Amino acid sequence: xxxxxxxxxxxxxxxxxxxxxxxxxxxxxxxxxxxxxxxxxxxxxxxxxxxxxxxxxxxxxxxxxxxxxxxxxxxxxxxxxxxxxxxxxxxxxxxxxxxxxxxxxxxxxxxxxxxxxxxxxxxxxxxxxxxxxxxxxxxxxxxxxxxxxxxxxxxxxxxxxxxxx
Amino acid sequence: xxxxxxxxxxxxxxxxxxxxxxxxxxxxxxxxxxxxxxxxxxxxxxxxxxxxxxxxxxxxxxxxxxxxxxxxxxxxxxxxxxxxxxxxxxxxxxxxxxxxxxxxxxxxxxxxxxxxxxxxxxxxxxxxxxxxxxxxxxxxxxxxxxxxxxxxxxxxxxxxxxxxxxxxxxxxxxxxxxxxxxxxxxxxxxxxxxxx
Numbered sequence: 001x002x003x004x005x006x007x008x009x010x011x012x013x014x015x016x017x018x019x020x021x022x023x024x025x026x027x028x029x030x031x032x033x034x035x036x037x038x039x040x041x042x043x044x045x046x047x048x049x050x051x052x053x054x055x056x057x058x059x060x061x062x063x064x065x066x067x068x069x070x071x072x073x074x075x076x077x078x079x080x081x082x083x084x085x086x087x088x089x090x091x092x093x094x095x096x097x098x099x100x101x102x103x104x105x106x107x108x109x110x111x112x113x114x115x116x117x118x119x120x121x122x123x124x125x126x127x128x129x130x131x132x133x134x135x136x137x138x139x140x141x142x143x144x145x146x147x148x149x150x151x152x153x154x155x156x157x158x159x160x161x162x163x164x165x
Numbered sequence: 166x167x168x169x170x171x172x173x174x175x176x177x178x179x180x181x182x183x184x185x186x187x188x189x190x191x192x193x194x195x196x197x198x199x200x201x202x203x204x205x206x207x208x209x210x211x212x213x214x215x216x217x218x219x220x221x222x223x224x225x226x227x228x229x230x231x232x233x234x235x236x237x238x239x240x241x242x243x244x245x246x247x248x249x250x251x252x253x254x255x256x257x258x259x260x261x262x263x264x265x266x267x268x269x270x271x272x273x274x275x276x277x278x279x280x281x282x283x284x285x286x287x288x289x290x291x292x293x294x295x296x297x298x299x300x301x302x303x304x305x306x307x308x309x310x311x312x313x314x315x316x317x318x319x320x321x322x323x324x325x326x327x328x329x330x331x332x333x334x335x336x337x338x339x340x341x342x343x344x345x346x347x348x349x350x351x352x353x354x355x356x357x358x359x360x361x
Contacts, residue, residue, distance in 0.1 A: 001350055009343075016335055020327060072334045081339060089357070135190060135258045142262060142338050143186070147179060153357035154175055 007088035015080045030056075033074045036108070040069075040115040058119055067119050075111035075141060079104055082145040086152065095156045099149075106148045110141060171356050174271055178352075181269035189261035189268070197228040200260075200289065201253045205230055207293040212300065219304070221246075228254045232300050236312050247312065249303050256295035256337055260288045263341035270349050280348040284341075291340055295332040302329040 018024055033056050041053040050061040059066040086099035114137045122129040193200070205225040212220045212232070222233040232249040267273070267281045304312075305325055346353060 001354055005346070005350075012339070016331070020330055071330075077334055077338055081342065134252075134255050135194075135261075138258050138338070139186065139190070139262045142342065143182065146266075146342060147182075150175055150178075150353075150356050153353075154171060 004088050004090065008084050011084035011087045012081060015084055016077075019076060019080055029071065029074070029076055032076070033069055033071065036074055036111065036115070037069045040112050040119070043112065044116055044119065058115070060119075060123070063123070065123055067115075067122055069115060073111075073115070075107045078111075078141045078145045079107045081142075082107065082149055085145075085149050089153060091156055099152045099156070103145070103148050103152070107141065107144055110144045114141065174352075175356055177271060178269055182265060185265040185269045186261070189265040193257075193261035193264070194254075197254055198225075200257065201225050201228045201230060203289055204253050204257075204293045204296060207290065208232075208296060208300075211293065211297050215297075215301075225253075228252060230296065234304075236304075236308075238308060238312055247308060249300055249308075251296050251299060253292065253296060256299070256333070257288065257292040259337040259341040260285060260292070263288060263344055266341065266345040267348065270345070270352055272352070277348060280344075284344045284348070287344065288340060291332075291336060295336065298325070298329050298332050301325060 019029060034053075037053050037056050037058050041051045041058045044051040044058070052059050052061055056069045057066050058069065082103045083100050086096050086103060089096070089099075118129060118133055118137065121132055202225060205223050208230065209220075209223050212223070219234050219236060220232070221235045224231045224233060230251045230253050232251065234247045234249070236247040237244045238247045263284055264281065267277060267284070270277070302325060305322070
């Protein structure tokens with residue numbers, strides 16, 4: 001357990017430093033934020049035509065209303081924390097890979113719901129938007145990461161041989 | 166048998182979180198004027214220590230803190246006092262999250278009550294530190310051009326920018342989880358079947 005904690009903190013520090021490193025930020029994080037905005041806009045456009053994107057902006061063509069998906073809204077931090085926990089957990093690399101891939105889907109799936117809900121909430125009740133944006137959704141995304149991790153360690157087979165490290 | 170017990174524990178935890186989180190968020194919001202008063206007091210000490218010539222006063226109302234400086238800024242209507250308003254709750258959302266996690270975890274006893282109180286205090290101090298760094302970032306990056314007469318009291322640096330990003334994007338989310346995990350090792354062990 002102590003080994004898990006130490007590895008978790010080490011992985012987390014390394015991955016977060018990597019995330020903030022300028023080349024990674026410019027070539028991976030920023031493009032991912034644009035992709036996320038496009039995915040959310042495509043889903044919205046499916047049932048509410050007239051939604052477009054401009055890089056990280058999602059725009060309602062009819063009203064001109066727009067929101068910007070920024071760093072901190074792209075789910076990367078939550079994913080980094082989850083990935084660090086999965087990588088620190090003593091199991092085979094296959095299970096770690098599956099945990100990272102499924103965890104990514106779990107976090108980004110919920111994050112897309114967050115972006116869509118905030119886009120409409122901001123137009124409907126601007127005073128609720130701040131609450132939902134800054135406090136509720138931020139917490140729910142972290143909770144998603146924690147619950148996914150607990151579920152994952154529950155479901156992977158026990159007594160896996162430790163990977164040679 | 167043990168896996169069945171673990172599953173039951175985990176499901177109970179999930180269910181209790183769903184109850185505790187909204188309760189914690191509401192209580193936290195209702196208490197925010199008092200919590201912000203604490204932040205205000207701590208900021209008065211920390212900012213006066215680092216920027217004694219810059220700080221004029223710290224005024225808090227509800228969950229907003231106004232950092233009133235002795236600096237003047239050039240505006241369209243002339244020169245005016247630089248006041249930096251901060252929404253203190255932006256940096257403190259980890260507090261209700263931590264409280265909800267602690268209260269939802271099985272076997273909540275007196276030891277965990279002490280950890281809950283200490284954790285809340287730690288998160289309040291972290292929140293204060295985040296606001297402190299936000300003020301430094303605002304002076305160095307956001308208001309540097311507009312400050313009239315003299316140079317900004319804080320120099321722009323990559324270190325400050327990185328520290329700000331860490332304290333805004335990462336620490337408020339990571340700190341509650343780390344505190345909770347440290348206090349509930351045995352719960353995680355029982356869920357995952359880890360040994361010491």
